[in-house]
Amino acid sequence: MYVYILTNPTKTVLYIGVTNDLPRRLYAHSNGRGDAGKFTGRYQADLLVYFENCPDATQAIAREKQLKGWTRSKKDALITAFNQEWQSIDLETWAG
Template sequence: MYVYILTNQTQTVLYTGVTNDLTRRLYEHSNGRGDVDKFTGKYQTDLLVYFEVCPDAIQAIAREKQLKGWTRQKKDALISAFNPTWQAIDLETWAG
């Protein structure tokens, strides 16, 4: 299971999610960019800047809820520690 954070081109919006298949979920987000009825479509959040692996769904959901409760400043610090340049992560080439 994965907990992940997406942002938009201007890094003004963060979206936190959980999935069991990060590659598939990123594909779904990028294909839903035009769907303004959904958060990721409305704010064009399809750039992966952070992710972590959790051993099971219960822990992943708990971590997602924890991150969603954090301030923007705390989330920014987490992302910067993991991905200092905030470059969009390509899962096929990411060396972390």
């Protein structure tokens, strides 16, 4: 299970989600770009800037809720510590 954070090209929006198949979920987000009925589509938040692996769904959901409760500055610091330049992460080439 994964907890992940997406942002938009201007890095003004953060979306936090959980999934058991990160590549499939990222594909779904990128195909929904511009879909006003969905948060990530409306705000074009389809750039992966952070993710972490969790042992099971219960822990992943708990971590997602924890992150959603954080301030924006705390989320920004977490992302920066993981991905200093906030580069869009390509899972196939990401070296961490």
